[in-house]
Amino acid sequence: MAEVKGSILVADDEESVRNLIRRVLTKMDYAVETACNGEEVLAQIKKQAFDLLIMDIRMPKLDGMEAFKALRIDYPSLPIIMITAYSTVETTLETMRLGAFDYLTKPFDVSEVKMAVEKVFSSCLENADLQDAPVKAPNRHIKAFVGSSPLMQEVFKTIGRVSASDSSVLVQGESGTGKELVARTIHQYSNRKNKPFVTVNCGAIPEGILESEFFGHEKGAFTGAHQQKIGKLELADGGTIFLDEIGEMSPSLQVKLLRALQEREFERVGGNEKIVVDVRIIAATNKNLRQSIQDKSFRADLFYRLNVVSILIPPLRERKEDIPLLAAYFRDKFCGKLGIEPKTISKEVLNVLQAYDWPGNVRELENMLEHALVMSKGRVILVEDLPEEVLSSQKAYGTETGTKQETLRSMVKSLEKEVIAQTLQKTGGNKLQTAKLLDISRRALQYKIEEYGLENRENSYEQE
Ligand SMILES: Nc1ncnc2c1ncn2[C@@H]1O[C@H](COP(=O)(O)OP(=O)(O)OP(=O)(O)O)[C@@H](O)[C@H]1O
Ligand SMILES: [Mg+2]
Structure with a gap:
């Protein structure tokens, strides 16, 4: 048997998640113990020293967040990776601010777990200076920061860390x-x-x-x-x-x-x-x-x-998944400000917003929503309530029938796929190098690899 590389405690109330992570990490030659709630985590850590804790946030008895806070005080240098199925910007920011090593959202990819664990064992320096930082409750009255795209998730993590x-x-x-x-x-x-x-x-x-x-x-x-x-x-x-x-x-x-x-x-x-x-x-x-x-x-x-x-x-055009969330957020904000009843955004409007390129990014979307709300007469925001520039750019692409836009988008996508595939081949499948060559973050690359199904065999554990 290969030498054990380190000891890891995996805590999750779902047995299937515990087993999956255990299997993956055991294969990577780590010694793995498991726990199914926060109390068990604290008890196990008292008994035995671990090199890493991977912990779910929502667990019965003592939840992961509470256990995490307790551990930060008693074991400030223990690296902790938090996982959750209920990711919010606030929990991401808060967990990273408190000094979590990483933060993963369920359902996660096995390669993400492997990557995060490898990072912990290859360098424990990254957050070394944060570990003993004083802990204080954050101010809840901050301006909302909206976004669920993987790209923004990385931004939130960095904000929390710094x-x-x-x-x-x-x-x-x-x-x-x-x-x-x-x-x-x-x-x-x-x-x-x-x-x-x-x-x-x-x-x-x-x-x-x-x-x-x-x-x-x-x-x-x-x-x-x-x-x-x-x-x-x-x-x-x-x-x-x-x-x-x-x-x-x-x-x-x-x-x-x-x-x-x-x-x-x-x-x-x-x-x-x-x-x-x-x-x-x-x-x-x-x-x-x-x-x-x-x-x-x-x-x-x-x-x-x-x-x-x-x-x-x-830029917003590189994280279009965030558009519906942002649109809903600004709609609620302006409905509140204008003192009008909440309105629905029609599906056609969302399609138009998704297809637009957003040269003015989030600010442009914010202004557009305000415009649309002021213009709309009924309870639903319609395409005709949108300002001229969005609509005319649609027409330029001939989207009235919806066909040409699809073609353009799919053309761009297939080009992107090809470039990524070629670069991966050139680097012998080295993602870090590929990301560098293409000048995108590793996370963005991972996302696109999954989107286009470019993952090679060794890395796709979930099929086993
Ligand atoms: N992810 C987000 N969630 C909620 N609101 C956002 C988000 N991103 C930007 N905004 C809002 O969009 C507007 C523009 O953002 P901000 O002023 O921070 O942009 P900026 O990058 O500083 O722009 P500029 O370069 O023009 O100064 C603000 O009203 C801000 O609150
Ligand atoms: Mg600014």
Whole structure:
């Protein structure tokens, strides 16, 4: 028999799930024990040391979440992978914030479990600095973040992971994808949540004014400086500063910002006094900053300072599964705001929304829903209530009969399938390398592999 690679405790109230995971992990040469509720988990862990715990959230007696919280205190360095059939954005964020190693949604793919377990045993470093982070209940009154696509699930996990730390975060994504919402959510889930969240829009403010916006100024520092002004960096003390459109910041201000970040102190414009602040930085941009570095319009050293953790929000057209959820969310929001009775979104409208490309991303969808609600007369939102631009783009593709659009979409899909298949072949089936070559996340690749049935034999355990 091969050497045992480590010991794993698997907790789930469903016997079939326990057995499936046990079978897979035993085959991978792990020693596996099982438990069927949270109390059993705590009892077993007291008796024996495990290298990893895989635990369901909903279980009788003591549920997984409660057991998880207890374990975080007594065994802060035990890696835990949580699984659930009832995934919400909140539980994802919360579990990752509390320091779970990973979070899987049922029904899961066996390859996902294998991947997550391998990650735990290959590097326990990833969340090492989060393990002893103080635990605090999150603020429930945050703006809702909606999304169920695998791509957004990854974004939520990263938000949860980083919120407990003070690392700088760079949020990248097209206009309207939710960069500011990500920044606010990180702040709301952090220990700084009761301190200020201050926004500076680096694109909208002229260079000279931006400097004093940022660092403040002393009375008489320049013509027109009649009074001392406290800058945003100082106002954000103890909290988070959100540097929006960081790609627009002028080179000279980039130098000053970098200095302030490195030395953790600065002076107000025209002043000598050193000001020390404790501020967490989240920056956002819809520019490709690596390109800007090559063009010499953005400093590489500042980029690396800001980009300690990077969050890339995919455009809406790459996660169309989220459209129905988002549409329903905005409908409810506006019905509430306008004080009107809840309306239904017709199936045809959903089809149109699904086929549209969303250059303005979630913001465009939000605006469109508001428009449609105002226009609709009955209890159902109809295609004719949608604004002209969505409809005309439909007509351009000839979707009135629905045929051409299908063809276009299926053409794009078959091209995508072929490119992925070829790249997989080129890399000898190496998914990480394939994802890198295609410039998509590994998770997105996995998703597409499944969608197109490109999985090779060794990886498809579920057939056994
Ligand atoms: N996943 C989501 N769930 C709910 N609301 C969302 C989501 N994504 C974006 N929104 C909403 O869409 C709008 C646009 O989001 P936000 O302002 O964060 O985008 P942005 O990326 O900062 O855009 P820009 O680059 O134009 O500044 C906001 O009203 C935001 O609350
Ligand atoms: Mg924004």
